[in-house]
Amino acid sequence: xxxxxxxxxxxxxxxxxxxxxxxxxxxxxxxxxxxxxxxxxxxxxxxxxxxxxxxxxxxxxxxxxxxxxxxxxxxxxxxxxxxxxxxxxxxxxxxxxxxxxxxxxxxxxxxxxxxxxxxxxxxxxxxxxxxxx
Amino acid sequence: xxxxxxxxxxxxxxxxxxxxxxxxxxxxxxxxxxxxxxxxxxxxxxxxxxxxxxxxxxxxxxxxxxxxxxxxxxxxxxxxxxxxxxxxxxxxxxxxxxxxxxxxxxxxxxxxxxxxxxxxxxxxxxxxxxxxx
DNA sequence: CTCCTGGTTTGATGGTGATCGAATCAATCT
DNA sequence: AGATTGATTCGATCACCATCAAACCAGGAG
Numbered sequence: 646x647x648x649x650x651x652x653x654x655x656x657x658x659x660x661x662x663x664x665x666x667x668x669x670x671x672x673x674x675x676x677x678x679x680x681x682x683x684x685x686x687x688x689x690x691x692x693x694x695x696x697x698x699x700x701x702x703x704x705x706x707x708x709x710x711x712x713x714x715x716x717x718x719x720x721x722x723x724x725x726x727x728x729x730x731x732x733x734x735x736x737x738x739x740x741x742x743x744x745x746x747x748x749x750x751x752x753x754x755x756x757x758x759x760x761x762x763x764x765x766x767x768x769x770x771x772x773x774x775x776x777x778x
Numbered sequence: 779x780x781x782x783x784x785x786x787x788x789x790x791x792x793x794x795x796x797x798x799x800x801x802x803x804x805x806x807x808x809x810x811x812x813x814x815x816x817x818x819x820x821x822x823x824x825x826x827x828x829x830x831x832x833x834x835x836x837x838x839x840x841x842x843x844x845x846x847x848x849x850x851x852x853x854x855x856x857x858x859x860x861x862x863x864x865x866x867x868x869x870x871x872x873x874x875x876x877x878x879x880x881x882x883x884x885x886x887x888x889x890x891x892x893x894x895x896x897x898x899x900x901x902x903x904x905x906x907x908x909x910x911x
Numbered sequence: 912c913t914c915c916t917g918g919t920t921t922g923a924t925g926g927t928g929a930t931c932g933a934a935t936c937a938a939t940c941t
Numbered sequence: 942a943g944a945t946t947g948a949t950t951c952g953a954t955c956a957c958c959a960t961c962a963a964a965c966c967a968g969g970a971g
Contacts, residue, residue: 689829719917731959858930879938
């Protein structure tokens with residue numbers, strides 16, 4: 646069992662996994678069909694993870710590069726390393742990022758599928774017939 | 779001054795408004811350039827608004843139709859009307875929905891631009907050169 | 912093996928948030 | 942005007958969360 650096994654396995658994969666193959670990633674938009682209670686319970690935590698300014702910047706920072714070392718993340722925020730770790734864990738458990746330890750350092754990268762799923766959910770391609778007051 | 783003026787004017791329009799015309803809607807992706815501290819402060823509350831299962835379903839319910847009466851929203855949740863109102867206010871202040879009173883009833887509708895802005899932010903078109911561990 | 916550095920976990924704390932019931936406001940009906 | 946229904950606001954309560962400092966764990970260097 647790899648060193649950081651436990652740490653790196655706590656991803657919830659809440660969006661993609663445990664979904665009945667059919668519509669893959671809750672696939673087609675908040676507006677097309679009402680989100681079920683189960684979907685909401687699964688998706689809301691992901692939005693919540695992005696609902697903190699620190700984590701949003703963190704996710705962005707990670708997403709902007711193939712991978713980022715924690716030691717490069719920490720100095721970008723005026724927070725204790727414990728707090729940084731806490732936020733990274735939130736992002737991890739939301740399935741938004743993954744990590745791996747390589748020697749001394751731990752590297753994080755974004756999970757594009759997770760972002761993509763959220764993006765698709767919010768996409769308004771041919772939505773609602775437009776509101777006319 | 780219209781009756782529900784105060785109530786319906788508390789939208790934050792956090793995403794679209796008060797943005798220096800240039801890049802319109804923070805326009806092109808979490809991954810392309812790191813979200814600034816100001817952007818994060820403006821955008822995180824919108825994600826937070828969607829970060830609750832009740833509000834996510836609520837937003838979806840509203841988005842699925844041109845407009846929805848509060849009296850049609852309330853019975854869809856096992857919550858007091860006070861709590862429903864609280865959540866609707868959160869969505870309103872996040873700029874995700876707008877409302878208008880017409881006679882006895884109050885109608886809510888989705889703000890597609892807000893959803894679109896979030897969707898664009900999360901979109902992963904040609905992002906990161908892919909992670910190779 | 913013993914230090915040192917990088918990260919995570921733990922415990923405690925102050926602040927925020929979801930919820931309810933009651934009070935209030937808005938508009939319509941009698 | 943008074944009564945009724947729809948919706949928001951208020952006050953209180955309980956749970957959760959962001960944060961820090963300190964303890965702890967993992968690797969590498971002396």
